[in-house]
Amino acid sequence: MSDLLRVESLTKHFAVQQTALGSRLGGHVMAVDDVSFTVKEGETLGLVGESGCGKSTTGRCIIRLTEPTSGSIFYEDRNIRELRGKDLKAFRRQAQFIFQDPYASLNPRMTIGEIVSEPLVIHQEGTRFEQQARAKELLDVVGLNPEHINRYPHEFSGGQRQRIGIARALALNPKLLICDEPVSALDVSIQAQVLNLLGELQHDFGLTYVFIAHDLSVVQHISDRIAVMYLGKLVEISDWKALYAKPHHPYTQSLLSAVPLPDPKQQRARERIILEGDPPSPIDPPSGCRFHTRCPIAKDICSAEEPKLREVAPGHSAACHFAALNPVPIGIARPAEFTPIVG
């Protein structure tokens, strides 16, 4: 399989506050800082991290909803940052976005038929009648009743609305879908329905996903490869099995160990790494390795020198000075330096 998407040194800084006259106060948020990865055709890349780590910004940069500060994004070997006018519109047919909030992502004043066929209207595809027929077909594909085409979004539940959003994203037969936390607003049983639907659609139509989420269980379920981000940096990227079985970066390790397992015996048996404190502000990130302020194994070098992302095993890279020395299978060992926050 070839690379469908290649992100190189993607960087996005936001001015913290901009006054009316354009003067800037307070510096920049380093939302995404020098992030590189590739996504192969037909695979799912999971992008995980906590709030403020830059995962959503990365996703938005990929489909040009946000203009990056620097770096390149290649889609089928064309740098999408250089696309203008017609070319950009053509790219928009190829890459679509699925939003987190099923309530905010559908225009409340449009019928679901209008919503689902809007991509066709914008790209002037087919007659009105054909657009209508296609909308019905798409609703059927995502498991909704095509008869409901004239209903309005507020008549549907959260899970059904998310299906409508998926139908809209599929209308132009895209190859790449950026899914930004598509199930995190849904109840557990509905979440599973939507995850299954996404899996089936990928299988049936050969879609490529970039799946952004904070829930590691969901990401593990759907992803072929997983990239972990912390404070705008990519800290680890690997095949999903290796990442869960042998995480190298101490952040990935603590993230995995923090996930509460729905299994009391396992949960009681395992020792957990509990990170101290909160993630630092992305406005003024720590020097060296950005994780060193919370890292249980940090040494002097960590605050002085920024670790490069390097390969620790075939197809498995981590950005930690001690990466190769520190693969910790979750639930067994616990770094000696660690002290719990509550005595």
Add this chain to the structure above:
Amino acid sequence: MKDYRSGMPSTPPFQPDEQHAGHENRTLWGDAWNRLRKNRLAVIALMWLVIVTAAAISADFWVPQVFGSPTVFSTSGAAELRLKPPTLAHPMGTDDVGRDLFARVIYGSRISLTVGVLAVVVSLVIGLILGSLSAFYGGILDAFIMRIADIFLAFPYILFAILLLSVLPDNLRGITPVFLTIGILGWPSIARVFRSSVLSVKENDYVEAGRALGASDIRLMLRHILPNAVAPIIVYGTMSVGGAILTEAALSFLGLGLPPGSPSWGGMIQDGRIYLTSSPGVVLWPGLAILSTVLAFTLLGDGIRDALDVKMKD
């Protein structure tokens, strides 16, 4: 190209949910109308405005025939026709030159409604365009438009209107300069209300979704932002009509509105104020007309606001 017709996922379709089985494709506007209909005060206000408007439109066909001309008065100076109390022939009595007050009040509604509505239309056109540009593009354009709005708002409104209208040559006086003046002075509030409304709608994911689909700015604005941002403007615009009617009355009272003798409610109060103690009806009836009409617009605006506010649904 993939064909979606061929691949049918195995996820079974949902059963139609009973929850919505009862009602047919309700739109948000339809829901709002249903809620408005249940608001008694708003319905009374709306009915009053419908009556006033109907009377104003149809006046030519019945008022002069039944009650006499609102403007022309007999120069014969029949004293017995002047300042008469209400009778069957003159339900509101007559004014100081013997014209039927009822006829003048009805014709006055034409002026008040026309000025009120057209002034707000002028404000809306300027305010919506500038407000949406300001909110949609932001940056320097936003700062520029909003500073101009601030300057307008810093002027004493009535004084500014008086200044503009008092330099107008007499032959140009009429309805047009009055509603233009009121409308032009009124746009900054509309622009501000609309700007903040657009700014909040713009944050919604469905606007982003449209952008990700490649929709043009015009389409985003007309299809996604405007329909969702107009609610506060409908409320504010409705209430503004009342405000514009008041301003017109004040200007006419000061003699700056319409030419003397026109049946404007404000002008009638001006003409009749010296007879306030002897024949209060000359002032009272146009005063009541202003009060009831402005109140009706305000109550209707209130009702619309409540009807559009989804949070108040239950």
Add this chain to the structure above:
Amino acid sequence: MAGELLKVDDLKMHFHTRDGVVKAVDGVSYTLNPGETLGVVGESGSGKSVTALTMMRLIPMPPGKIEGGEVLFKGESMLTMKEEQVRDIRGNRIAMIFQDPMTSLNPVYRIGHQIAEPLITHKGMSKKEAHARAVELLEMVGIPNAASRARDYPHQFSGGMRQRAMIAMALSCDPDVLIADEPTTALDVTIQAQILELMQALQKRTGTAIIMITHDLGVVADIANNILVMYAGRAVEYGSTDQVFYEPSHPYTWGLMDSLPTHDLTEKSTLCPIEGQPPSLLNVPSGCPFNPRCPYVKEECRTTVPELRDLGDGHLSACLFAADPDFKRSAADCAGVTR
């Protein structure tokens, strides 16, 4: 056992709205013993939060109306006692923390002041004593430099620290019960782990009983002694944590567990979601409320409302067939297609 601290018996709270009667809570029973943790699990609209609020008499009535049932706190009825008595219990004996601590904290007062305030009014402490106690409480919940952070305003705290401050406030009067309504839902997973560990440690120290309301089975797996599963305003299963996780006996609980992605690293399989949508509480299906979504549905399920019945060892299920030894969770209904 020292006797029941809190007993809820067949509690029903209905809301009378313009569109009809919303049966938000329609028959919930459980008991809480001192020092125990009860996990209340359910999806949105299952009535898990309303149950707690009803118990605390925090539901405005009307539109709410208690249609039956009883809540006993240390043997006294919470539903019939005077408002002053309830107010004394609320915050003092039973404290609550919520999902979004920002809405419970007043943005214009300093954190320390907000924790000290109830100590002055309820416990009659002096200003100085109360402030010292507030700092002590902040230290106890793991806020670094508590003395200086007590002078911060809520917006200067991160989400996790706000939740810690809320816990400090809730524990300030040494309550017997702490009701935590989705306390970690808005937090990142590493911060969630901190808060859960903190709550466990504090419980060990103070012996406070906890009612943990959550939609996340993982959150209660670790810390709960007993678990109550709710669906459409009703209790559908109740038992010890091990009973509910390892011998679940209600098809809804099965579905909930099968909806979760597994954590094994062998092969990927599709999930087994529950079909359809949760019912509208305005129009709960007759019979068993789960019957339209239940893959094991039988004719009786549509007509008979199942009661919570003991299967032995205090394990209760509200499924008509739960006691039937042949009634088993089968994997056949959702063929796990590997991909």
